[in-house]
Amino acid sequence: MEELKLYTYIAVFGTFALYFAIAWWARAGSTSDFYVAGGGITPLQNGMAIGADWMSAASFISMAGMIAFMGYGGSVFLMGWTGGYVLLALLLAPYMRKHGKFTVPEFIFDRYYSKTARVVAVICLIIASLTYIIGQMKGVGVAFSRFLEVDYGIGLGIGMFVVWVYAVLGGMKGITYTQIAQYVVMIFAYTIPAVFISLQLTGNPIPQLGLGSTLADGSGIYLLDKLDMVVTDLGFKEYTTDNLGGTVNMFAYTISLMIGTAGLPHVIMRFFTVPSVQAARASAGYALVCIALLYTVAPAVGAMARLNLMNTIEPVAGQNLEYAERPQWFKDWEKTGLLKYEDKNGDGKIQYTADPATNEMVKVDRDIMVLANPAIANLPNWVIALVAAGGLAAALSTAAGLLLAISSSISHDLMKGILTPDLSEKNELLAGRVVMTIAIIISGYLGLNPPGFAAGTVALAFGLAASSIFPALMMGIFSKKMSGPAAVAGMCSGIGVTMLYVFQHKGIMFIPGTSFLGDMGPNWFFGISPNAFGAVGALVNFIVAFALLKVTGPAPAHIQEMVQNMRIPGNVSAAHDH
């Protein structure tokens, strides 16, 4: 244990020192540096930074755990969170880069010539980003308290301080270069344990291939077939076909995550940092390469962790593990309360089944799978230390990107854009830094006292992005005639429908007991769960906007001219050969 602690301190504080050094080297001098890193980031660098920005504690810590317990149903996260980049590359990024502004609300203001539209966009952005940061801050606190055994609050405080130093000092420039380092830490921390475990189980070092290979125990059985057998024997649904409440729900869930991904402002604003339209298209590709490196490994991590967990508890069918002989990692996670055992039949052994009456593993938190995985597989201590540093890198890099999105939307859109238009560049930069500091304090406070609705808010963040921001941006580019009032009405009705459905299931503002229309039955709309409802909200947005366009008439000529200009990367001349 002492050796593990030493390694963990070295890994965590070594990486922190690196982030500080980079932040000092890349500190911001102008608003352009602060918001868009001076517009001079190369596509590969930007791809890595987007990867780190996008892959949060949820991707690093939670996703493989969800896949481990959802099996095939977990595919919605894999397809949804990567397919969104196709939409970004094809439908949004190049045109928004061509338009060349600092923030998403600013783009919406220019395109829809309306301060209301800008304010609606700012509100969506702040709600979506703040709810996200709470999750990151919690991740930082948990990682510190589990691996360094410091108090949760102190861990959170250290994390806040680290983000404050490099985000406030460096702005987008500092954040981008720090995120590149964080991406490298994160990807090694994720893939190294996966390679070890894949080798142990299948003899194949590449996890993506290991998952489709036969087991190395000489049985000749494919790993996935074995897993299907083990889980169905205990009454769980078959791993490779469990479909998460039906095809319609999975369909809606996947499309909601895809358009939500494409509509999240902290991701879109990264495309303002590259020098050209061509570089914006390439950035989306490099970003997906960086993300796919982790996302194609995740299914292997999930399936192998589930198999290892099952094999630990029941090494041979019918011969269950004695509770007294449980391994050290089991005891460690019991201490955190995320793993709970209850000897229901009093035989001193552990029974893990799908039937709540006989199941003795009364709590197995999905979030522990990635963190506990190296220990379950008996990997060396330095690997466990690396995973801790990787989890922190994932949480800190995403928090920094979100903080920047919030501070730019307040200092640039609300203050400079609407309230105090004569703000000088120097003061705007100062305001950006002050707002960011306040945002860090608020998110730290919320991380320390997480509101009861924290778990439900992720649905809200994606729902807002999917039902309001994505359709507004897409119509702004692909429909020259789309008018401001019609688009604003579309955004508001898209958000409205989505929020109504989420609140009807989970309570108004997630307050228990206020879920009105309770007699309508869960998932009453074609079996679609609230998390998957953003797709329906987006559809409503499009329909309302195009219906109202008939009433309001088309956008003014100079706006249509602007859209025309946005669609062409440079000055077009005759299409003949010289």
Next chain:
Amino acid sequence: MEENKEAYWQENLRLIFICLAIWFVVSFGLGLLLVEPLNEFRLGGYKLGFWFAQQGSIYSFLGLIFWYGAKMNKLDKKYHAEG
């Protein structure tokens, strides 16, 4: 000038349409709607539909973005629209 802009945009729209059709087929089609019949086939230890949902769709997305980028770079050159 104006006709060139329009022609450039129409060619771009055609490419986008092709890419989105493939995007839909590899994820929603092969990974979701057709998953059961495809699961009758195998790719090593993977059932084929399951493989598309958890691996194949992501590789296809990657191919699509780079293919679209390359085609658009050519289109930009053809219309001298680099910028």
